Amino acid sequence: MIQNVSTIKKPSQMVTSGVFISRSLLHSLRNAEVLIMAIMLPIMLMLCFTYIFGGAIDPGGDYVNYVVPGIILLCAGFGSSSIAVDVTTDMTNGIIDRFQTMPIRSIHVITGHVVASIARNLLATVIVFGIALLVGFRPTASVGAWFGR
Secondary structure, three states: OOHHHHHOOOOOOOHHHHHHHHHHHHHHHOOOHHHHHHHHHHHHHHHHHHHHHHHHHHHOOOOOOHHHHHHHHHHHHHHHHHHHHHHHHHHHHHHHHHOOOOOOHHHHHHHHHHHHHHHHHHHEEEHHHHHHHOOOOOOOOHHHHHOOO
């Protein structure tokens, strides 16, 4: 028996978003190369600028206080570029064509990529911030100032 298209039950918005968020998180975990790069690149740059170039610029050792905010912004920039790469990969692999035949909204695909990127960025930022504290980073701003009051 052929079913009428209008009688097919569509998944809820929350279920669809959850599926695409978990899909993107799984892709992030399976692509260890990108995950390691998102964490190790900022750490290596921070250590390089602090110990190699920082000694030449500020012999007192306080240069780490200037480097860390820039490195945190670098984490955010790297994460936003990874969204573009992930969406482009989906477009070239043809999975988007398959998604277009399903009764879902296209915004959920992007939502999955954005949430996964935010999770990756938070992980990388927390690790970088922790290592920065070990290296000698001592922020002078309050917590409210860090979050832009």
